[in-house]
Amino acid sequence: MSTPELKVIEQPVRPSTSQNLPYVIETENLELRYGKKFALKSLSLKIPPGRIHALVGANGAGKSSLFRILLGFQSPTGGEARILGRDCVSLNEHDRARIGFVNEEHSLPAWLRVEDVVKMQRNLYPQWDQKVYRSIVGHFNVGEEQRIRELSRGERAGVNLAMAMAQKPELLILDEPTLGLDVVAKRAFLEAVLASVEATNCTIIYCSHQMEEIERLADNLIVMELGELVHMSSPDEFCERVSLWVAEFPFQTSGAEFLPGVLQVERIDGLFHFIVLDQDENFGELLEDKGARCAWQGAVDLDRAVNAFLTRNHARPLPDNAEPDIAGENGGDAQ
């Protein structure tokens, strides 16, 4: 079998420059349109260097479209996008060498041994750091002499991450990297991401639907919806915007589910749980005005907050509250 021809990137060894940039990613009115359908719509996004930035959004929000444009795989139909200070439509191989990308496919040449794949990558990237590779791959039970096809999906994900970090990228984009991994592999992957961000200055963009991963990793939460940016802050600040109110309604809720800011209503153990956005203590009074016997505030975690936020414009799971539930006979009917 002939060895694939390798093209060494003549990359000048230079200190990381992204730390001096105000933003590692900067888009201005970015638009990607397919006919009448917008995958990205007037997206103006500015991501500063350093830390782990989580990108979340429902299916079809435009996350992969954004990555394709940022990596120069696709041209936008409008607006501008810059990555590490470079225009995304004219990235050269030096620019690309500064960016790592790992997605859920973890595709590597199946017939090669891990050590051979690593050797190929080392030859391609002059900045390759074998210590970084070893420290990250050490989170996984990978034998260097194993063929890629013999590795589990989680182990392949680990090799991919280790290789991406060993290239010393200034920016690493991880697009649903843990899709299909079991809990053990997921944990190893997350620990490896945290270890690698501590060991390098790399900025990480982490896209996932798994909120427990976001909660564990992210310093910054970016929420996209229908191709637009709808929120950006720390996860804690996002959670501060969202609160849970639990109320007991002896009779009907009298339309309390349509009060301002209501994202989601659930009936759990005979009580109504309202997840609300940007509401203060007065919301309890509003519930009482609507007939609540009592109402109190509870805690809401990031998972629940983000899910309620993303589903707010979809059909609300309105409970059938026509029947009074004074004694709580309908308890335990969480929907």
Ligand SMILES: Nc1ncnc2c1ncn2[C@@H]1O[C@H](COP(=O)(O)OP(=O)(O)OP(=O)(O)O)[C@@H](O)[C@H]1O
């Ligand atoms: N080639 C295409 N032709 C037409 N529409 C497309 C094409 N590619 C993407 N889209 C549309 O663009 C929108 C954004 O898709 P995209 O894959 O970027 O979303 P996403 O946020 O990555 O979703 P997911 O979380 O499901 O991966 C979707 O509505 C999708 O149908």
